[in-house]
Amino acid sequence: MDNININIKTLRYLFYASLVIVVLADFFIHREKIEFFWDAIPGFSALYGLVSSILLIIVSKAIGHKLLLRKEDYYD
């Protein structure tokens, strides 16, 4: 059990490290084509990914609870 906890802890640090590394890398990467203005902003896609996921979860669940979700026997 202890082993698993240590592993999870290690994984968590690795995960945080990879977040930092990938954003740092975006500052140094060579950009060949810029189609939209945000293509030039380092870390934009990190921000967009984070905002997207949080927005999707909150909005979907809100729509679900306000409007769409019914008991499982609703159609029976």
Added chain:
Amino acid sequence: MIEWVPPAAIMIVGAFLIPLLKGKVKQAYLLLLPLIVFINLLYMGEGTGWVIPFMEYSLIFGQVDKLSMAFGYVFVIMAFIGILYALHIRESGQHFAAFMYVGSALGVVFAGDFFSLFVFWEIMAFSSVFLIWYNKEKASRDAGLRYLLVHVAGGLSLLAGIIIRLVNTGSIEFGPIDFGSLDSYLILLGFMLNAAVPPLHAWLSDAYPEATVTGAVFLSAFTTKTAVYVLLRAFLGVEILIWLGAFMAVFGVVYALLQNDIRRLLAYEIISQVGYMVAGVGMGTILAVNGSTAHAFTHILYKGLLFMCAGAVIHMAGKRKLTELGGLYKTMPITLGLYMIGALSISALPFFSGFVSKSMVVSAAAHEHLAVVWLLLTLASAGTFLIAALRLPYFVFFARDAGIKAKEPPVNMLLAMGLAAFLNILIGVYPAILYGILPYPVDYVPYTGEHIVWALQILLFTALGFFLLLGKLGGEHAISLDTDWFYRKGSRSFMWFVEKPLSAASQWPVDILMRLKDYLIWLGKNPTQAIFLYAGTIVFKILGRFPGMPPHASERILEEGWSNYPGEPVRKSPVGDSVILVLIFMTAYAIYYYFVS
């Protein structure tokens, strides 16, 4: 001369032999048939073959070009994988339905005319529904029937479009269609229904989760991708498809987040992924067409893999909901590993198949400077990773231990899953084999530093969002309403309307005539007295008494008259009764005649 045969013919004719075979021979035959079709594919040269005169038209069973070949290859590969996955099933009927379904899908892909296309289109619906019905539960029977009815309706729209087109142009050739006339709208509607474009999508998420474990694998591959193929051939550059596709991609993700049933979750993910392909059709550029084709190709492989792994969980654990599952990583680690390969492919992680195909469509949107479309498709990418690669595996294989005693699935299932996983990685690592068979020469390089860093940022920070909001993401004991509500509840309103107001309304004339009959019988007992009674009542109402009589006595006489009716019929003059009746009818006739003339 022609040294190849239409693949549909081999598949469909071959399917009829299945019920005659048994045991190992049957298993060998099932695996052999897709192999024969594949070898046959390799001999098919581009051009138009198998043109068969039919009345004054030509049926074309072999319209072969790079587009139809790309779909042909992946359909046959998936047929092999799917049948390997289903090899342990003894019922010949299921295999027969599956091969009829694959065969008719191949028929659509190589059809060069609308007649044969329509016939194959209908065989697809009528054979695939058995993959749902073979699950033999009430939910499956009901969902299968709804699936069939919806597809028949879509087929009718397509047929109406084909007939109008034939009348207007005199041609049944299947090719690019000018968008803007009634026939093009009807045909597009039929195609969009099979592509599961909202609001015509609910048949998919309604029926696929109720199919058999092995049937759902076939279903996930063929119907929607056949629809993408016909859209690519007929409706390139129809702008509304860009927006419908982008909407679809996000719509599927939003609904997938609400699902508790693992295969229903994956079904909504199909809708989301087909959204990319539909958007690609709408853009219609070379990059977009290549992207849609490539994405259909990889989608069949990774979605088939996901459905196989979800099916393996359902098959071995006997449960199908996130709320009932959990902790399976201990007992089904191989399934988990293979599932993750499919999940990372659909999420477009670098070195997995989705990365080299989905990004073509997204890049096509960027090249066209469609900023909103690009943002929506990227949003849907984040959502896909969130749901398919994090939410589902977390709650099925980790989270709380549900204490389910499950083992790894049978070896044929594992082999099929392994083969699909291998192909997904192969395409991801070595995209040239996929790019080589696309409709146009590919001038696209997926593996650039900026693209990899871009994708990793999106995915890793989506994972961060997942862990931050993990508490909100578990399955819920609920189902979500969708557009199938209109026919599932709507049919009930219809039945209520038939049973209550409509049948009551049909009863009214009967009631009225029955009362009229009763009245005439009553009147016939003593018409003379009845008329005197009516006359007396009218006089009494007006004057308050009879002439020459006090009111009190008048009232008593009248009451006695009514209560004694018919009393002793006045037999003094039976002729008189007849005369009075004749007079009544003649008066009625005179009045009628007066007004009519």
